[in-house]
Amino acid sequence: MEIMRLVVTGPVGAGKSTFIRSVSEIEVVDTDRRATDETAQLKAKTTVALDFGRLQFGPDMALHLYGTPGQFRFDFMWDILIRKAHAYIMLVPANRPAEFRNARRINSFMQQRSAVPMVIGMTHMDCEDAWEMENVAIALGYLDLSKAPPIVTVDAQDPASSGQALMAVVRQLMQAHLKPRH
Amino acid sequence: MxxxxxxxxxxxxxxxxxxxxxxxxxxxxxxxxxxxxxxxxxxxxxxxxxxxxxxxxxxxxxxxxxxxxxxxxxxxxxxxxxxxxxxxxxxxxxxxxxxxxxxxxxxxxxxxxxxxxxxxxxxxxxxxxxxxxxxxxxxxxxxxxxxxxxxxxxxxxxxxxxxxxxxALDNWSTLAEKLPSSSSSLIQNLQSQPELRLNAQEAQVQGLTDGRMPLQQIAKQMALPLETVQKIAFRLIVTGFAEEVPLATEAEARADTPAELESAGTTGIRQGFLERLMGYLNQI
Amino acid sequence: MTASTLIANQIRPELGDFGSIVCFKAVVTGIEEALGEKAALIALIAAGRVRGKQLASALNIQSGMPLEQITSAMQGALGQAGTRLCVIDKIVMVDDAYQVFCRETICSSGEPQGSPRSLSYTMGALQGVLEIATGKRLRGAQVESVLRGSNHDVAEFKEY
Amino acid sequence: MGINSAKLGAVLQNFATGTSDVQGVALVTPDGLPLASSLPGGMDEERVSAMSAAMLSLGERIGTELTRGGIDRILVEGEDGYAILTSCGQDAVFLVLASKSAKQGVLMLEIKRAVSELKLLLI
Structure with missing residues (x-):
């Protein structure tokens, strides 16, 4: 079995679990517990350890998706997951500026530990108070869009939209192939 | 806008x-x-x-x-x-x-x-x-x-x-949540190093932005209260000198890791695999 | 109004309007001698630009004109029927740059093959016209030279 | 990111307004084209630029031919004030026009500071 491992990360409320659910063809193995902290107001369940989803697209080929918890007290999980990942996608809720700084932290964490290709997925772009993509990128520290990773809009509930985001990741991997590794 | x-x-x-x-x-x-x-x-x-x-x-x-x-x-x-x-x-x-x-x-x-x-x-x-x-x-x-x-x-x-x-700020209550965590460390922001003059303490903290030393330890080394160092770090972050990097607390709960993850080694992915995956995703 | 009428015909009763390239070259090398190559280049380009702008207004060139129209106006004014600064074969857009293909430029004429001399006055004149025609501030560079193996002196102008 | 001319303009305006006795400033390319300026009314930016670049390169020539070495600055002292040209990296020349009452030492110091700020924007 040939497996590609993709990490889905991002701050609380970005839609990581939803994203994995909408592209995964198996019943998602999740480890949700009833949230007791401040995230309880945001959603009934929050990811404690990880979400796992699978997309089998050939007799011996599969994509595994690992969703990280959003809170920082689970950062040991981020570490375990990113070390084995072939690529990652960071989901950012464009309507929640309070989370931009957290997204920036998560991203610098990932960048410190891994040089795998990555894509930024902006979620909740349809909300009225969502920031424009370019402005979110600046808030994430990407001051020059030509040097930023690919940024895509994602509706995590929509399988087609989530699939598009996955394709952006795969394209990044393909390009990384073309360049010789150092 | x-x-x-x-x-x-x-x-x-x-x-x-x-x-x-x-x-x-x-x-x-x-x-x-x-x-x-x-x-x-x-x-x-x-x-x-x-x-x-x-x-x-x-x-x-x-x-x-x-x-x-x-x-x-x-x-x-x-x-x-x-x-x-x-x-x-x-x-x-x-x-x-x-x-x-x-x-x-x-x-x-x-x-x-x-x-x-x-x-x-x-x-x-x-x-x-x-x-x-x-x-x-x-x-x-x-x-x-x-x-x-x-x-x-x-x-x-x-x-x-x-x-x-x-x-000059005395009342940090609004910013309390924004302060970097005591277990985080700092790295230099490579995109922008502004032309601002840092004071002695800021320069000292900036000198320790190596991506490995947690703020806690920086505080100890400089013999400053942790909160003071967190505030200095926040200043460096919002002025574009540094970025916060969380340092993972070493795995306490590896038991949660699924078997697939442990067994699979990180080998490169074949181009053919990616092409197949692309084709599949295209049909979603 | 044809291009040739732009030049006052009766500047000199006996010798007519045209001078020798030999003298023009001597002016160029003399300025270089006295001021240095770079200062001479700046001065000649600046002179060319002023001339180019005059020419553009005499030709009624305005910003937003189609490139073909500008080309033919410049061909007339600078070529055989005009002041004989150079022959312009074509002006093309490459990405966002204007490339002017010229031959027999006054700046390159009489120079031995392999000479390092570059377009100066000619470049300025082309730039002056193009700046009026495009309404943009341009920055010019010579990208090919007849003195260095090309069929044309090619000047490239980009907005900056 | 390319040269940010609006930012250059802001730095120049800052210098012109915030420095005593400075009446106008311009930043021009070594081939005599204007990059940004804040000049007194009636001065044509393009002419000023060509003159500045020609003057600097003439100065450089004097530096080499008359063995004065590399040129840091050219100072024109007139009855009504100064014009000071300072090279600002490979890609620009900085022109400052100051009134007669300017203190030269202070002015040079201010120019030095401005040049280091401008160089950052020209990378």
Missing amino acids: VISGYLSDFSLPEILQFLDEGSKSGLLAVQPSGLGARAGVASSTALSRHYFIWFNEGRIIAAADQQDYRGLVRMIAQRKWMDESKLRQLISQCPSGSAFGSFLKSQNLLSADQLRLLFSTQVIRQICALFELVNGSYQFVGTVQPPFLEMTGLSAPAKEVILPGLR
């Missing part, structure tokens, strides 16, 4: 950093709200007041607490540098599109030193005081005319205002 929200979500230093790094031009209006607003910034009679800060390409060009474009004139008259009737006359002579302050200098009516003093009172002091706001809302509108009559002609990158503002 319009951006609006609450200071409790996106704090004023973060907004200024965003406008600076995004080289934005426009008008930022800040409205204090709630009882938390402190005297000096907004006395209880002035709670409904707005504060206005104008930007050009990420640089602050003027600030005011009224939108009548007479703030600069009032400041000059208050200092008795010129009387109001003279100033009114000069306003009508100021060519359109030039800053009133520059015009006064070109007429030898104000010196460069006087203009610098006006700028620092108008912009730096006023904005630094706004950092004390506990609650409030903000709105940034990207398409406005520069307020020529409020402009001294001087400008400063927003980051140059953030740094002294935060150094």
Whole structure:
């Protein structure tokens, strides 16, 4: 079995679990517990350890998706997951500026530990108070869009939209192939 | 472009950093709200007041607490540098599109030193005081005319205002949540190293931004309270010197890791695999 | 109004309007000698630009004109029927740059093959016209030279 | 990101307004094209630029031919004031026009500071 491992990360409320659910063809193995902290107001369940989803697209080929918890007290999980990942996608809720700084932290964490290709997925772009993509990128520290990773809009509930985001990741991997590794 | 929200979500230093790094031009209006607003910034009679800060390409060009474009004139008259009737006359002579302050200098009516003093009172002091706001809302509108009559002609990158503002800040309650975690470390921000002069402590912390040493340890090494180091780190982050990097607490709960993850080694992925996956995704 | 009438015909009753390239070259090398190559280049380009702008207004060139129209106006004014500064074969857009293909430029004429001399006055004149025609501020560079193996002196102008 | 001319303009305006006795400034390319300026009314930016670049390169020539070494600055002292040209990296020349009452030492110091700020924007 040939497996590609993709990490889905991002701050609380970005839609990581939803994203994995909408592209995964198996019943998602999740480890949700009833949230007791401040995230309880945001959603009934929050990811404690990880979400796992699978997309089998050939007799011996599969994509595994690992969703990280959003809170920082689970950062040991981020570490375990990113070390084995072939690529990652960071989901950012464009309507929640309070989370931009957290997204920036998560991203610098990932960048410190891994040089795998990555894509930024902006979620909740349809909300009225969502920031424009370019402005979110600046808030994430990407001051020059030509040097930023690919940024895509994602509706995590929509399988087609989530699939598009996955394709952006795969394209990044393909390009990384073309360049010789150092 | 319009951006609006609450200071409790996106704090004023973060907004200024965003406008600076995004080289934005426009008008930022800040409205204090709630009882938390402190005297000096907004006395209880002035709670409904707005504060206005104008930007050009990420640089602050003027600030005011009224939108009548007479703030600069009032400041000059208050200092008795010129009387109001003279100033009114000069306003009508100021060519359109030039800053009133520059015009006064070109007429030898104000010196460069006087203009610098006006700028620092108008912009730096006023904005630094706004950092004390506990609650409030903000709105940034990207398409406005520069307020020529409020402009001294001087400008400063927003980051140059953030740094002294935060150094002088006593009440950090709004920013408490934004402070980097004690277990995080800092790395140098490779995209932007601003041309700002750091004070001794800031420079010392900046010298320790190696991506490995947690703030806790930096505090110990510098014999400073942790909170002080967190505040210094926050200053370095919002002025673009450093980025926060969380350091993973070493795995306590490896038991949660699924078997697949442990068994699979990280080998490269074949191009053929990617092509198949691409084809599959295309059909979703 | 044809291009040739742009030049006042009766400047000199006996010798007519045209001078020798030999003299023009001597002016160029003499200025270089006195001021240095770079200062001479700046001065000659600046002179060319002023001339180019005059020419553009004489030709009634305005910003927003189609490139073909500008080309033919410049061909007339600078070529055989005009001041004989150079032959312009074509002007093309490459990405966001204007490339002017010229031959027999006054700057390159009489120079030995392999000479390092570059377009100066010619470049300025082309730039002056193009700046008026495009309404943009341009920055010019010579990208090919007849002195260095090309069929054309090619000047490239980009907005900056 | 390319040269940000609006930012350059802001830095120049700042210098012109915030420095005593300075009446105008311009930043030009070594081939004589204007990059940004804040000049007194009636001065044509393009002419000023060509003159500045020609003057600097003439100065450089004097530096080499008359063995004065590399040129840091050219100072024109007139009855009514100064014109000071300072090279600002590979890609620009900085021109400052100051009134007669300017203190030269202070002015040079201010220019040095401005040049280091401008160089950052020209990278």
